[in-house]
Amino acid sequence: MTDRSDRVSGGAEAADVTYVYAVAHQVAGLEEAVAALRGVADAPVRLVTGTREDELVLVASPVPARDFQEEALKRHLEDLEWLEAVARAHHGVIEALAGRTTVLPLRLATVYLDDARARGVLDDGWDAFAERVRLLAGHVEWGVKIYADPSAATVAATGPAPSSGLSPGRAYLRDRREQRSARDSVYTAAQRAAERVEAAGRSHAAGRARHRVQQGVLAEARGENLVNDAYLVPLDRADDFRGEVARAADGLDGVRVEITGPWAPYSFATSPDAPGEAAEGAHP
Numbered sequence: 001m002t003d004r005s006d007r008v009s010g011g012a013e014a015a016d017v018t019y020v021y022a023v024a025h026q027v028a029g030l031e032e033a034v035a036a037l038r039g040v041a042d043a044p045v046r047l048v049t050g051t052r053e054d055e056l057v058l059v060a061s062p063v064p065a066r067d068f069q070e071e072a073l074k075r076h077l078e079d080l081e082w083l084e085a086v087a088r089a090h091h092g093v094i095e096a097l098a099g100r101t102t103v104l105p106l107r108l109a110t111v112y113l114d115d116a117r118a119r120g121v122l123d124d125g126w127d128a129f130a131e132r133v134r135l136l137a138g139h140v141e142w143g144v145k146i147y148a149d150p151s152a153a154t155v156a157a158t159g160p161a162p163s164s165g166l167s168p169g170r171a172y173l174r175d176r177r178e179q180r181s182a183r184d185s186v187y188t189a190a191q192r193a194a195e196r197v198e199a200a201g202r203s204h205a206a207g208r209a210r211h212r213v214q215q216g217v218l219a220e221a222r223g224e225n226l227v228n229d230a231y232l233v234p235l236d237r238a239d240d241f242r243g244e245v246a247r248a249a250d251g252l253d254g255v256r257v258e259i260t261g262p263w264a265p266y267s268f269a270t271s272p273d274a275p276g277e278a279a280e281g282a283h284p
Contacts, residue, residue: 104129141265
């Protein structure tokens with residue numbers, strides 16, 4: 001989630017360090033749009049240009065060094081309220097820019113001692129960044145989750161059964177078999193939905209990223225999360241892709257497909273020698 005490395009050590013004396021949200025393609029009006037934003041720690045957002053040319057820029061903010069030195073950051077990462085505030089501000093900046101230009105989102109807490117250090121990373125990774133921007137231009141990310149919820153089928157199976165003259169023990173075993181059969185049917189149906197989504201991806205998407213399924217405190221939705229994927233879709237294919245995915249669970253009891261987006265390409269922004277990586281599943 002974070003890029004700590006040794007860029008901001010415990011011995012840093014500066015009052016502020018440079019927090020970098022993303023690499024962006026420079027377009028007309030971008031600087032004015034950025035100037036209206038507030039980012040992490042309610043800091044103003046600005047562009048940091050490279051020394052080679054103006055095609056690519058870093059989107060950055062000055063943030064208090066005391067909060068992003070290594071030891072302080074370790075403590076903050078255990079503070080869910082602080083972490084949520086940083087994440088919301090980080091993604092807010094990226095999403096605001098994604099409507100104007102191509103952005104390569106970086107990990108939370110990607111920080112450098114100053115603008116000069118950040119500029120050096122941009123210059124060093126220029127070719128890789130430029131190639132990634134070219135590939136992602138005109139594309140957006142859509143998140144797709146598939147859930148299996150056998151509870152409805154299970155409830156139906158445990159409803160009043162017709163009188164069969166079975167003993168209580170045999171009736172119990174029969175009900176258990178019916179419940180297992182209902183659960184198996186739901187998971188089979190979920191696999192069918194996944195195949196439909198994958199077919200939509202092959203038809204309309206330029207890329208696919210698989211993320212870990214959500215479990216524990218992340219699994220707030222009803223049912224079991226079986227698929228948690230992201231698709232990179234050209235803007236002119238987005239409506240077709242979204243429509244086919246939305247229909248992927250049609251006629252499949254106990255299966256739900258959730259599609260979210262469009263997002264900046266969080267799952268597809270990684271690039272060799274980048275100053276950070278796209279956070280896996282980082283979008284809301």
